[in-house]
Amino acid sequence: MNKIIHKKYLNPAVVMMDVEAPRVAKKAKAGQFIILRVDGDGERIPLTVAGTNTEEGTVKIIFQTVGATTHALSQKLEGEYIQDFVGPLGKATEIEGLKKVCVVGGGVGCAIALPVAQALHEAGCEVHSIVGFRNKELMILENEFKACSDKLTIVTDDGSYGRQGVVTIPLKEAIDAGENYDRVIAIGPLVMMKFVVATTKPYGVPTVVSMNPVMVDGTGMCGGCRLTVGGKTLFACVDGPDFDGFEVDFDEAMSRSTMYADFERHAREASCNLFKKEVE
Numbered sequence: 510m511n512k513i514i515h516k517k518y519l520n521p522a523v524v525m526m527d528v529e530a531p532r533v534a535k536k537a538k539a540g541q542f543i544i545l546r547v548d549g550d551g552e553r554i555p556l557t558v559a560g561t562n563t564e565e566g567t568v569k570i571i572f573q574t575v576g577a578t579t580h581a582l583s584q585k586l587e588g589e590y591i592q593d594f595v596g597p598l599g600k601a602t603e604i605e606g607l608k609k610v611c612v613v614g615g616g617v618g619c620a621i622a623l624p625v626a627q628a629l630h631e632a633g634c635e636v637h638s639i640v641g642f643r644n645k646e647l648m649i650l651e652n653e654f655k656a657c658s659d660k661l662t663i664v665t666d667d668g669s670y671g672r673q674g675v676v677t678i679p680l681k682e683a684i685d686a687g688e689n690y691d692r693v694i695a696i697g698p699l700v701m702m703k704f705v706v707a708t709t710k711p712y713g714v715p716t717v718v719s720m721n722p723v724m725v726d727g728t729g730m731c732g733g734c735r736l737t738v739g740g741k742t743l744f745a746c747v748d749g750p751d752f753d754g755f756e757v758d759f760d761e762a763m764s765r766s767t768m769y770a771d772f773e774r775h776a777r778e779a780s781c782n783l784f785k786k787e788v789e
Contacts, residue, residue, distance in 0.1 A: 511594040519649040531566030539628035540602030546593040557621040571620035615697025622696040630657035645670035706754040716754035
């Protein structure tokens with residue numbers, strides 16, 4: 510079992526936790542993830558490693574309360590324990606040899622994009638970050654992105670903070686203005702990553718996307734996280750989570766991502782109702 514050392518709400522729906530896991534903290538790199546169970550009867554869910562502290566032996570996770578399991582996790586308090594916390598899993602993001610990169614994050618995907626931007630910055634790469642949110646209230650990690658970005662652009666759908674619009678607008682403007690990126694790394698909702706790829710592909714700018722489909726075991730055995738990449742079936746947990754965005758079948762991935770939506774909604778409602786009864 511792993512102890513929750515620190516807990517903080519980044520916005521009304523997004524929680525950050527530092528979890529005691531010294532072995533994971535020692536090995537984890539940007540782009541990798543863990544799989545956890547909140548309790549002995551819980552499902553296994555993947556969460557990206559959002560940071561590590563090797564001295565304290567902690568791993569940072571950031572998650573949005575969207576389903577039954579993330580809701581249950583959000584109810585955990587500092588000093589309480591998580592049943593299982595396994596990792597690091599997946600392949601680390603490739604940063605070696607990159608001189609200039611644009612990191613594009615959307616919503617809670619910014620929690621995944623941040624450690625990538627930080628690793629690039631620490632490696633001496635020039636980092637341009639573009640992060641997008643629906644509105645100012647949902648914005649997270651602004652100061653952290655400022656600290657590791659040579660240039661930071663914030664956009665919101667409603668214009669309540671930063672520029673109004675979507676992340677592809679400043680990305681296209683930057684490329685048109687002559688920014689010669691070695692790579693664009695996009696992390697966020699599937700539809701966002703699909704349109705980032707549609708923006709960069711005509712210019713031939715190499716684009717990496719981070720895929721986070723349903724996972725169970727994290728070893729490639731269950732097949733739940735399968736994707737079609739370049740016409741081949743690959744598994745996000747062992748072949749990724751980073752893939753060549755030009756090769757990913759986003760339409761298939763988006764279709765598969767909705768398969769369990771009704772089940773998850775009912776599970777979340779049951780979990781919320783149970784919590785209400787316990788409080789009463």
